Amino acid sequence: MxxxxxxxxxxxxxxxxxxxxxxxxxxxxxxxxxxxxxxxxxxxxxxxxxxxxxxxxxxxxxxxxxxxxxxxxxxxxxxxxLARSFQITSLLFDFTAADNVALAAQAHAGTSFRFFANARKEKGLRDAAHAALDRVGLLHRADVVVSRLSHGERRELELAVALASKPxxxxxxxxxxxxxxxxxxxxxxxxxxxxxxxxxxxxxxxxxxxxxxxxxxxxxxxxxxxxxxxxxxxxxxxxxxxxxxxxxxxxxxxx
Ligand SMILES: Nc1ncnc2c1ncn2[C@@H]1O[C@H](COP(=O)(O)OP(=O)(O)OP(=O)(O)O)[C@@H](O)[C@H]1O
Missing domain, CATH: 3.40.50.300 (P-loop containing nucleotide triphosphate hydrolases)
Incomplete structure (x- = not known):
């Protein structure tokens, strides 16, 4: 087996x-x-x-x-x-959906010591964030800050964050x-x-x-x-x- x-x-x-x-x-x-x-x-x-x-x-x-x-x-x-879906409380509420996923992708890529501002600009991270958001059906909300997302959308965003580490x-x-x-x-x-x-x-x-x-x-x-x-x-x-x-x-x- x-x-x-x-x-x-x-x-x-x-x-x-x-x-x-x-x-x-x-x-x-x-x-x-x-x-x-x-x-x-x-x-x-x-x-x-x-x-x-x-x-x-x-x-x-x-x-x-x-x-x-x-x-x-x-x-x-x-x-x-191995990835665990993060609880909603771990999302950064003042950041956009795409920023939250880019940050997770950045951490996984091992570049977390660099300033987060770079994650926003870096095309590779942005593309990875958009791909993960697309997989959970949230691409159209990529630029919306988390505090403006519905509870259901935040749950979907948690999944995108977990997927960013390619588990x-x-x-x-x-x-x-x-x-x-x-x-x-x-x-x-x-x-x-x-x-x-x-x-x-x-x-x-x-x-x-x-x-x-x-x-x-x-x-x-x-x-x-x-x-x-x-x-x-x-x-x-x-x-x-x-x-x-x-x-x-x-x-x-x-x-
Ligand atoms: N940090 C802790 N300190 C002491 N007891 C704990 C701790 N964490 C869990 N327990 C106890 O361990 C047992 C299992 O708890 P756990 O939270 O894993 O159950 P669960 O199946 O996830 O419950 P729920 O469906 O309510 O989330 C419970 O009796 C709980 O009180």
């Missing part, structure tokens, strides 16, 4: 008496969209933070493309092709959070396009979106993997129904 793009083995992370990640193992194949679901406090964000390198595990390992990255800092993982694997932590019905449908369509080019780990509470998008779903409860499989298997899994999905209306109205 081909080497998975991401392999997580027996990962453990404790906070005092709480085991937020309890012996978690999972694989993400190249080209896969792998969703991680679970109730509040199940340990999804803690897991993502250990994948990005923002949080160290107590034990276990993470490898990317066969390389052990467990002890690499976040910036080295980013250089190897192999994109980690998305609740991209639908706070979006209205129309905006989340747009986000699902956008992710359906992006997944053709980049592997994705998606943490999301919007079950219709998850079931419309995922190739595989891993279910966490109290830090533990209780099930992992394709959407049909997860929908039919009694443990998952009991622990999480319950009688949530799991339909696929996103098409």
């Amino acid at each position: 081909a080497e998975p793009l991401l392999r997580v083995e027996k990962l453990v992370r404790r906070f005092g008496g709480i085991i937020a990640t309890d012996n978690v193992s999972l694989d993400v194949a190249a080209g896969e969209l792998h969703a991680i679901i679970g109730p509040n406090g199940a340990g999804k964000t803690t897991l993502i933070s250990q994948l990005t390198g923002h949080l160290a595990p107590n034990s276990g390992s993470v490898s990317l493309g066969g390389r052990d990255i467990t002890h690499l800092p976040a910036y080295r993982r980013c250089a190897l092709g 192999k694997l994109l980690l998305l932590d609740e991209p639908m959070a706070g979006l209205g019905v129309t905006e989340s449908q747009r986000m699902v369509k956008l992710l359906q396009e992006l997944r053709k080019e980049v592997s994705i780990v998606l943490v999301e509470h919007d079950m219709p979106a998850v079931f419309a998008l995922a190739d595989r779903i891993t279910v966490l409860v109290y830090g533990r993997v209780i099930a992992s499989g394709d959407p049909a298997a997860i929908r039919g899994n009694d443990d998952v129904k009991r622990a999480y999905l319950g009688d949530q209306h799991v339909v696929t109205h996103h098409v």
Whole structure:
């Protein structure tokens, strides 16, 4: 079998008496969209933070493309092709959409020690920013300052910022959070396009979106993997129904 793009083995992370990640193992194949679901406090964000390198595990390992990255800092993982969609709070509100992406492209190109004013002028960075904005459908808003963008547009901009580092694997932590019905449908369509080019780990509470998008779903409860499989298997899994999905209306109205 081909080497998975991401392999997580027996990962453990404790906070005092709480085991937020309890012996978690999972694989993400190249080209896969792998969703991680679970109730509040199940340990999804803690897991993502250990994948990005923002949080160290107590034990276990993470490898990317066969390389052990467990002890690499976040910036080295980013250089190897791992990107997390930044939260809206990390966007620079007084800068334009294009400036925000150019800054991320500049950081990835390793020129972050130069003045940002150069990123605006440098054709290579501007072109890279425009290409990333185009991929998320925001090119027409390139010159609008972030404070004037809608919430949905800011979410799309976060994706463009993440794409600026040309990732192999994109980690998305609740991209639908706070979006209205129309905006989340747009986000699902956008992710359906992006997944053709980049592997994705998606943490999301919007079950219709998850079931419309995922190739595989891993279910966490109290830090533990209780099930992992394709959407049909997860929908039919009694443990998952009991622990999480319950009688949530799991339909696929996103098409
Ligand atoms: N920095 C921290 N210090 C102490 N406890 C923490 C810390 N971060 C997370 N926890 C605890 O670890 C557990 C998992 O939290 P985590 O935020 O990873 O869950 P989650 O599945 O992402 O939840 P949600 O769906 O609400 O975002 C929770 O019990 C939480 O209170």
